[in-house]
Amino acid sequence: MTFSICVREEYTDEEGDRQTRFGVAVTTRLPGVGTLCPFASENGAVATQSLVNVELGRKGIEYVDDGLAVDDALQALLNADEGSAQRQLHGVDADGTFTFSGDECKDWYGHTSGENYTVAGNLLTGEDVVADTAAAYESNAHGDDPLASRLIDALAAGHEAGGDKREELPVQSAALIVETTEERETGDPYYNDLRVDATETPIDDLRETYETARRGWKDAMELYAEEMEEDDLDADGDEAE
Numbered sequence: 001m002t003f004s005i006c007v008r009e010e011y012t013d014e015e016g017d018r019q020t021r022f023g024v025a026v027t028t029r030l031p032g033v034g035t036l037c038p039f040a041s042e043n044g045a046v047a048t049q050s051l052v053n054v055e056l057g058r059k060g061i062e063y064v065d066d067g068l069a070v071d072d073a074l075q076a077l078l079n080a081d082e083g084s085a086q087r088q089l090h091g092v093d094a095d096g097t098f099t100f101s102g103d104e105c106k107d108w109y110g111h112t113s114g115e116n117y118t119v120a121g122n123l124l125t126g127e128d129v130v131a132d133t134a135a136a137y138e139s140n141a142h143g144d145d146p147l148a149s150r151l152i153d154a155l156a157a158g159h160e161a162g163g164d165k166r167e168e169l170p171v172q173s174a175a176l177i178v179e180t181t182e183e184r185e186t187g188d189p190y191y192n193d194l195r196v197d198a199t200e201t202p203i204d205d206l207r208e209t210y211e212t213a214r215r216g217w218k219d220a221m222e223l224y225a226e227e228m229e230e231d232d233l234d235a236d237g238d239e240a241e
Contacts, residue, residue, distance in 0.1 A: 002028040003121030003129055003163065004037060004047040005137060005154050008092040009147060019182040020094055025151035027174035027202050029123075029164040034175025034195030041065050042181045046074070046091035050105045050122045053081060056089050064093050071098040090118040108165075114138060119154075125162025133158035148178050148191050148210055156203045174202035176210075190217045 004026035013019050024038040024045040039046045039057040044064040048057035056077050063073035070093035078084045078100060085102040090111055092098075099111040099118050109122035112134050119134045136157030140150045155174060164172075178192040191213040196205040 002026060002033065002037060002049040002088075003119070003124060003133060003155075003158050004049060004090075005117060005119045005133055005151060006045040006047055006091045006097075007137065007147065007151065008045070008094065008097075008116045009141070013182050017182075019180055021147055021178060021180040021182075022092065023147045023151050023176065023178040024091075025155050025174070025176040027155050027159065027163070027172065027206075029166045029169040029172050031171055031173050031198040033173040034197065038175050038177050040177040040179045042179050044070055044091060044093035045177070045179075046070070046089070047118075047120065048087065048089050049120065050088040050102065050109070051083060051086035053083065053087055056081065056087065060089070060091060064091075069093060069096060071096055074098045074100065088120045088122055090120045092116065092118060116141075119158075121158070123164055123166060125165045128161040129158045129163055132161040146178075146189075146191070146214075148176055148194070151176050151178070152203065152207050152210060155206070159203045170200045171198055172200060172202040173197050174206040176206065189214070190220075 007023045009021050011019055022040050022045040024040050024047050026033050026037045036052050036054055037047050037049050039061040041061050046057045046060040060074050064070055070091050074089050085104040088101045090099040097113045097118050099113050101109050101111050105122045108124045108126050111120035112130055119130050121130050133154050137154040175195040191210050194209050196202055199205045
């Protein structure tokens, strides 16, 4: 099942400091993919799929958070996994990428990678799904839209190319996660961790959910702007004392 993309991007925040963000997005012709496959933190992003071993993703991110390079972390987990021939595992950290497709994954399966991203899929209509997902991200890698939006665009390109080939399974799902090294006083935006768990139109529904969540975030920031400003003033006063 499944195709997914993991991404690393460097950017400059509003204070002029260099930051790094990580994102992962995934879709499949089964419900609840967001509970199983995508993992991300301020240190990296990982996707585990095919015959899913959730621990590969969960422990992979834990190891990266502990300072292990993503290729060392994921390869070590695969080495200890008796079912590795049926797994797909890929991801990015601050310095590198890792891709793996076991030779017992179901056709069509495969992966690709660029300087700051990885894409993998199995049970697909063909290699165009992975290629078009990667191309869509590359063409928009430096776009003005938030990473979450551009990850959905990448999934949409793969879906349009054919996506998961199991048309006999109409109930599908999709998910995305974006994390960053940037510390935000108002917390992470609502639109950076989204799931559509059961639908027949996963990409359209994920995009609608994203746009609604983004609007909700904007409304909340505008509604509580005065209160947040007062909190900042109070904090400055406490520090001055």
